[in-house]
Amino acid sequence: MNAVSPLEIFRAQGVPHRRVEDWKYSDLRSVIDAETFEHPYGVVMVVKTPSAQIETVINDELPDWASSAVQSLGVGGAMDAAAKAFAPNIAAIRVPGGLQIADPLHIEFHAEGQGQIILRLETGASLTLIETHHADSEGLRNLSLSIILEDDAKLTHVRREHFSKTSVTVETMGVQVAKSAEYRAHFTSLGAKLSRTELSVLLAGEGADVDISSVSVLGDGAHSDVTTRIDHRMGHTQSTQLFKAVAGGKSRAVYQGKITVSEGADVSDSRQTAKGLLLGPRAEIDLKPELEIFADDVKCAHGAAIGDLDVESLFYLRSRGIPEPEARTLLIRGFLEEAVEGIVREDIRAETWQLVEQGLARATEPTP
Amino acid sequence: MLEIKDLHVSVGGKEILKGLNLSIGAGEVHAIMGPNGSGKSTLSYTLASRAGYEVTGGSITYKGEDLTALPTDARAAKGIFLAMQYPVEIPGVTTINFLKTALNAQRRARGESDLDAVSVLRLVRGKAATLKVPEEMLRRALNVGFSGGEKKRLEILQMALFEPSLAILDETDSGLDIDALKLVADGVNALRAPDRAMLVITHYQRLLNYIVPDRVHVLSAGRIIKDGGKELAQELEAKGYEQIIKDAA
Numbered sequence: 001m002n003a004v005s006p007l008e009i010f011r012a013q014g015v016p017h018r019r020v021e022d023w024k025y026s027d028l029r030s031v032i033d034a035e036t037f038e039h040p041y042g043v044v045m046v047v048k049t050p051s052a053q054i055e056t057v058i059n060d061e062l063p064d065w066a067s068s069a070v071q072s073l074g075v076g077g078a079m080d081a082a083a084k085a086f087a088p089n090i091a092a093i094r095v096p097g098g099l100q101i102a103d104p105l106h107i108e109f110h111a112e113g114q115g116q117i118i119l120r121l122e123t124g125a126s127l128t129l130i131e132t133h134h135a136d137s138e139g140l141r142n143l144s145l146s147i148i149l150e151d152d153a154k155l156t157h158v159r160r161e162h163f164s165k166t167s168v169t170v171e172t173m174g175v176q177v178a179k180s181a182e183y184r185a186h187f188t189s190l191g192a193k194l195s196r197t198e199l200s201v202l203l204a205g206e207g208a209d210v211d212i213s214s215v216s217v218l219g220d221g222a223h224s225d226v227t228t229r230i231d232h233r234m235g236h237t238q239s240t241q242l243f244k245a246v247a248g249g250k251s252r253a254v255y256q257g258k259i260t261v262s263e264g265a266d267v268s269d270s271r272q273t274a275k276g277l278l279l280g281p282r283a284e285i286d287l288k289p290e291l292e293i294f295a296d297d298v299k300c301a302h303g304a305a306i307g308d309l310d311v312e313s314l315f316y317l318r319s320r321g322i323p324e325p326e327a328r329t330l331l332i333r334g335f336l337e338e339a340v341e342g343i344v345r346e347d348i349r350a351e352t353w354q355l356v357e358q359g360l361a362r363a364t365e366p367t368p
Numbered sequence: 369m370l371e372i373k374d375l376h377v378s379v380g381g382k383e384i385l386k387g388l389n390l391s392i393g394a395g396e397v398h399a400i401m402g403p404n405g406s407g408k409s410t411l412s413y414t415l416a417s418r419a420g421y422e423v424t425g426g427s428i429t430y431k432g433e434d435l436t437a438l439p440t441d442a443r444a445a446k447g448i449f450l451a452m453q454y455p456v457e458i459p460g461v462t463t464i465n466f467l468k469t470a471l472n473a474q475r476r477a478r479g480e481s482d483l484d485a486v487s488v489l490r491l492v493r494g495k496a497a498t499l500k501v502p503e504e505m506l507r508r509a510l511n512v513g514f515s516g517g518e519k520k521r522l523e524i525l526q527m528a529l530f531e532p533s534l535a536i537l538d539e540t541d542s543g544l545d546i547d548a549l550k551l552v553a554d555g556v557n558a559l560r561a562p563d564r565a566m567l568v569i570t571h572y573q574r575l576l577n578y579i580v581p582d583r584v585h586v587l588s589a590g591r592i593i594k595d596g597g598k599e600l601a602q603e604l605e606a607k608g609y610e611q612i613i614k615d616a617a
Contacts, residue, residue, distance in 0.1 A: 318439070319452075320474075322473045331461070
């Protein structure tokens with residue numbers, strides 16, 4: 001039944017390039033070649049678990065419970081197939097039913113290489129996952145992350161990406177959200193030589209609730225592509241997405257957000273907002289919202305806008321004695337605020353602001 | 369305090385102020401009245417050095433210093449405050465954070481040390497109470513969702529906080545009902561001081577019943593065409609701009 005293996009999928013499709021519609025703004029083939037995959041090596045993954053009750057296995061093959069999970073999510077494209085085919089190490093993390101963990105589980109990524117992670121929260125479990133991408137990669141870092149949320153499970157997924165001018169970072173995430181389960185994602189990317197974060201979420205049970213906020217803060221030489229696909233497979237489900245990008249220097253921020261409301265998924269509510277702020281003439285932001293609705297009685301709202309800093313606001317702040325650089329920073333922070341303030345935990349929010357500030361320092365740097 | 373001589377200002381290549389003269393001494397309150405399009409807002413924006421308002425001739429001297437060379441924020445630090453007709457809404461920046469940032473920026477420019485958040489809040493609270501600015505408003509994003517009256521009260525609160533030497537009030541009465549107008553006027557009157565000058569720019573005489581000026585100037589087509597005491601405002605109200613402009617010609 002699983003006739004086509006990830007390896008076959010990758011071999012058939014090859015490294016994605018700009019003539020593949022989905023990769024139009026992120027030409028992966030221009031920065032890596034197929035030879036990269038000839039001698040696959042593993043990414044360095046450091047898993048810090050807050051509780052001994054969480055089952056964590058790092059191995060070269062999938063435990064039984066994980067392989068069925070991965071199978072039910074399917075393969076998310078050529079790069080996901082490559083990670084699944086080549087990753088020498090697989091981290092499989094299982095939070096048993098009803099277990100609610102207050103402290104976050106950390107996964108830190110170092111260096112280049114391929115990796116696969118499977119996270120399963122069983123019925124009623126809850127967890128905060130913090131994924132940190134360090135800047136010490138010299139080549140391709142390609143990851144596949146599969147998340148299964150069973151009924152009533154709650155996951156807060158924080159992803160932080162430090163800027164690396166040498167890294168090509170691709171991460172493909174598949175998330176399945178069952179009945180009354182909650183998935184909250186907060187992504188912060190400072191970009192890379194090329195960075196692609198691809199998130200596919202399947203709202204598979206009634207009452208599934210998904211909330212995604214994403215911030216890209218890019219300085220000179222940074223590229224960050226956040227591509228989401230939200231599939232309301234069942235009715236009485238809701239999703240909200242808020243994407244904000246600030247691009248300075250010569251940089252490129254991309255957001256492609258596709259929402260599908262499947263046939264019969266009535267009484268679904270889906271919202272998507274994407275906003276970009278350009279700080280210079282050589283920065284580029286591409287926003288591509290897409291809606292596909294096959295159901296009735298559906299609420300869908302989406303909006304996308306790209307602009308410069310508002311001159312009226314700048315004048316107002318400066319007329320109060322705030323020098324221009326400080327006034328600009330105040331406005332940029334204000335622009336990002338709603339996307340960061342949604343992070344419930346204060347310590348995680350503060351750390352996120354710190355990363356944002358690092359990004360802003362680069363994004364507002366004068367470029368030649 | 370403020371000396372404007374033969375001021376010419378162009379906006380987008382079009383001359384709006386055409387030889388304006390005005391002199392305001394310390395402790396004085398002057399009013400500039402004029403019909404729409406006479407150049408009232410151009411004058412206030414020029415005094416605050418807004419981009420696009422180009423001084424093509426004449427001079428502006430403030431406390432003996434040439435003002436035209438100074439950028440917007442430096443003027444504020446030197447004590448010039450413009451209460452705007454349309455205060456800007458800034459999402460994501462709380463009012464209290466804005467007040468603290470602005471106050472400390474002005475202090476730093478004058479070589480003074482920053483005030484911490486607690487000291488700023490204490491200072492703001494004291495001034496906010498008399499202007500009926502509730503604490504809850506200070507925690508909201510700057511001007512976002514504020515009513516017309518709330519926005520104008522916040523402008524006057526800033527004036528009370530920054531303690532400028534020269535305050536320019538641009539159409540502060542626009543969009544205010546009578547109660548809000550009285551509240552704002554009381555706030556302004558409380559700030560009258562021997563070392564502070566005020567320039568009240570308005571279309572209507574109404575505001576000047578509450579903020580009584582020492583001098584009134586009529587602005588028409590980019591020039592002051594008539595000066596007088598506070599009674600000139602009443603005369604304008606009775607005769608209308610058209611008649612006064614005709615008389616002055």
